[in-house]
Amino acid sequence: MASVANPSIVKQLVREHNIRAKKRWGQHFLISPPVVERVLQLADITAEDRVLEIGPGLGALTERLLQLAERVVAVEIDARLAALLRQRLGDDPRLQVIEADVLAVDLAEIITGGRWKVVGNLPYYITSPILKKFLESALPLQSLTLMMQKEVAQRLAASPGGKDYGLLTVAVQYYARVLPGGVVSPGCFWPQPEVESALLKLLPGQQEAVEVCSREAFFEVARALFGQRRKIMGNALQSLKGVALERRELDRRIRRTGIDPGRRGETLSLPEIALLTNSIYLE
Numbered sequence: 001m002a003s004v005a006n007p008s009i010v011k012q013l014v015r016e017h018n019i020r021a022k023k024r025w026g027q028h029f030l031i032s033p034p035v036v037e038r039v040l041q042l043a044d045i046t047a048e049d050r051v052l053e054i055g056p057g058l059g060a061l062t063e064r065l066l067q068l069a070e071r072v073v074a075v076e077i078d079a080r081l082a083a084l085l086r087q088r089l090g091d092d093p094r095l096q097v098i099e100a101d102v103l104a105v106d107l108a109e110i111i112t113g114g115r116w117k118v119v120g121n122l123p124y125y126i127t128s129p130i131l132k133k134f135l136e137s138a139l140p141l142q143s144l145t146l147m148m149q150k151e152v153a154q155r156l157a158a159s160p161g162g163k164d165y166g167l168l169t170v171a172v173q174y175y176a177r178v179l180p181g182g183v184v185s186p187g188c189f190w191p192q193p194e195v196e197s198a199l200l201k202l203l204p205g206q207q208e209a210v211e212v213c214s215r216e217a218f219f220e221v222a223r224a225l226f227g228q229r230r231k232i233m234g235n236a237l238q239s240l241k242g243v244a245l246e247r248r249e250l251d252r253r254i255r256r257t258g259i260d261p262g263r264r265g266e267t268l269s270l271p272e273i274a275l276l277t278n279s280i281y282l283e
Contacts, residue, residue, distance in 0.1 A: 004088075005060035007031045010190050013058055019080055021191055026123030027078070030060040032188035037064075042181045042201050043119050043145035045069050052110060054102050054120025054130065054146075059085050061119060066092050073110055075102045103129055111139045118144040124195070127152050128168060135175040135204060144176070144202040150183055153198035160269050167226040173270055174210060174218070176202040210274045217281045222273055225265025233268070233276075234261035243280060253279045 004010060010029050013019065021027040030036060039061060045051060045068040056062045056074040062085065065072045073096045076082040082099040089095055098105065103126065118141060122130055127148050134144060151164075157178045158164035172178060181199030186192040212218040220241055228236045234251050237243075245253070254261045257275040259268070268276070 003033055003036075003060070004058045004063065005030055005033045005036045007190060010058060013084070017080065017084055019084070022078065025077060026125055027057065028121075028189035028191060028193050029057050030121065030188060031190045032184075035184055035188045036060055038182065038184075039119065039145060039147070039199065040064055040068065042179075042199055043117060043143065045117065045119075048115055049142070050111075050114045050116050052107075052116060052118045054118065054122060056085055056097075057081055057121070059089055061121075062095070063089060065119065066095055070094065070114065072096070073098060075100055075105060077101045103133060107134070107137050107139055111141070115142050116140070117142045118146070120144075121147040121197075124149045124152070124193075131156075131172060131202075135172065135202070141204050144204070145181070146200055146202070147184060147197050148200065150196040150198040153180065153200050156200060156202075161267050165266055166229075167222055170222045170226070170270060170273065171219070172202070173207055174215075175207060176204045177206040177208075178202055208270055210270050212274045212277050213281050218274060218277045221277045221280065222265075225268065225273070229264065229266055231264070232262050233259070233265055236265055237276075237280070240280070245280075250280070 010031050045065060047070060049069045050071040051065050051069045053062060053065060053072060053074045056076050062072060062074050066089065071094045074085060075098045076085060077100065079099055082097050085097050118134060155164045155166060155168050156172045157180045158169045179201040181201055184197040184199060186196060224237050224240050225233065234254060237250060251261045254276060257279045259272055259276065
């Protein structure tokens with residue numbers, strides 16, 4: 001079977017099956033075999049791996065995943081594309097196509113036993129909710145290799161002090177190590193998106209060690225710091241929920257961590273945010 005990651009085959013399939021790429025679902029079909037191989041190389045799929053694929057579309061990645069993995073579960077929201085995927089690749093007993101919104105599926109029912117990796121081309125408009133769902137699931141995922149809008153990828157991989165560093169950065173890096181995988185041009189998709197994409201690999205459980213009194217408290221501090229980026233830390237943290245401290249006492253608890261209350265939140269690393277959290281909430 002010829003690879004579907006080819007402009008002429010993609011156009012033939014959408015014509016024959018009367019398929020229209022839907023903007024509301026952020027549909028852009030991959031038409032670059034080299035990019036398919038880049039994704040697979042970054043994901044490092046082996047014969048022992050089971051793969052959950054998000055948004056398989058026409059199956060450019062799916063067909064190659066089936067050549068490498070033990071099993072592939074493809075979650076596709078579009079009924080037309082799910083049916084076409086079953087028609088093209090459904091003879092392989094190792095493939096399961098689930099017609100559903102990935103945000104609505106019960107991940108625990110899918111990810112059972114074996115080594116699981118996630119691969120997907122994420123719709124730009126729901127990238128953050130998908131990341132939240134998977135990273136907060138506490139399921140034993142080996143990795144997530146994802147295509148997303150370049151600007152979002154830059155935010156996830158950002159370091160303290162940069163313009164891209166923010167609450168989303170902290171939220172993702174709290175759960176996973178982030179490995180950039182390079183930029184993907186609009187010409188690698190049909191129809192072409194208006195923005196560049198980028199590859200990222202997330203490794204849950206391999207992030208920088210952060211010990212906090214509670215996850216909820218850590219994210220309360222992070223939200224306060226990044227919700228008012230232009231404010232110095234001492235001012236921003238006065239908006240903390242559930243913490244009634246006079247400014248002098250708040251500054252005292254900040255200073256005992258060795259961190260200057262005059263710094264802005266965007267300059268703080270995850271371990272520093274953890275130190276602040278413990279100092280403020282534990283007395």
